[in-house]
Amino acid sequence: MADTIADLLGISRVIPVVTLDDAAHALPLADALLAGGIGIAEITLRTAAALRAIEVLARERPGFCVGGGTCRNAGDLRSLAGAGAAFAVSPGSTPALVAAARQSALPWLPGAATVSEMMSLEAEGYTVLKVFPASLAGGIELLRAVAPVLPALRFCPTGGISPRNVAGFLAEPNVACVGGSWIAPADLLRHGAWDEVTRNAAAAVAAAG
Ligand code: 3PG
Numbered sequence: 001m002a003d004t005i006a007d008l009l010g011i012s013r014v015i016p017v018v019t020l021d022d023a024a025h026a027l028p029l030a031d032a033l034l035a036g037g038i039g040i041a042e043i044t045l046r047t048a049a050a051l052r053a054i055e056v057l058a059r060e061r062p063g064f065c066v067g068g069g070t071c072r073n074a075g076d077l078r079s080l081a082g083a084g085a086a087f088a089v090s091p092g093s094t095p096a097l098v099a100a101a102r103q104s105a106l107p108w109l110p111g112a113a114t115v116s117e118m119m120s121l122e123a124e125g126y127t128v129l130k131v132f133p134a135s136l137a138g139g140i141e142l143l144r145a146v147a148p149v150l151p152a153l154r155f156c157p158t159g160g161i162s163p164r165n166v167a168g169f170l171a172e173p174n175v176a177c178v179g180g181s182w183i184a185p186a187d188l189l190r191h192g193a194w195d196e197v198t199r200n201a202a203a204a205v206a207a208a209g
Pocket of ligand 1: 017044070159161179181
């Protein structure tokens with residue numbers, strides 16, 4: 001059911017969003033995040049290495065919760081399920097994706113940026129939504145504005161979250177967690193800067209309180 005995503009997002013209040021160029025980075029990435037206190041990541045379907053990285057993590061790091069992001073259609077959802085992803089994240093939602101998610105056992109975090117999109121997803125039974133691109137869609141002010149009108153919804157804002165504003169987003173009562181690429185950005189992965197990824201993760205955990 002849709003809301004098992006809430007349990008998964010309960011693993012960490014900060015979800016690293018990671019774009020991997022090389023599937024060989026998957027295990028050191030997970031180990032670096034775990035060392036910093038984060039046991040979950042969203043690997044984006046934006047590179048050829050993404051599905052392989054998810055497969056490797058699902059098989060080799062059962063204690064690490066790996067999801068797949070940038071899920072744009074039913075085919076992506078099937079690929080993620082086949083690779084062993086624990087959950088799927090979409091930047092938005094379409095009627096076709098909602099229909100595919102209903103047929104899939106994979107917990108799904110659909111994206112929304114407007115009140116109408118949020119209402120449509122709530123009507124489909126989804127009560128935890130990604131807000132993307134969060135800072136451009138209105139940031140903390142948007143989340144505050146929708147809180148009284150959509151009181152059953154909880155959000156994972158993503159897009160423009162940084163060490164500077166993460167604590168502010170997490171302080172909002174309707175924010176379940178946040179997502180962001182700053183913890184494990186592509187350049188750190190390319191340079192094998194795993195200690196820096198661990199430091200970023202630990203700092204994010206500290207900021208989350
Ligand atoms: C996402 O895929 O959710 C975003 O690209 C992450 O946004 P950020 O790079 O601003 O953290």
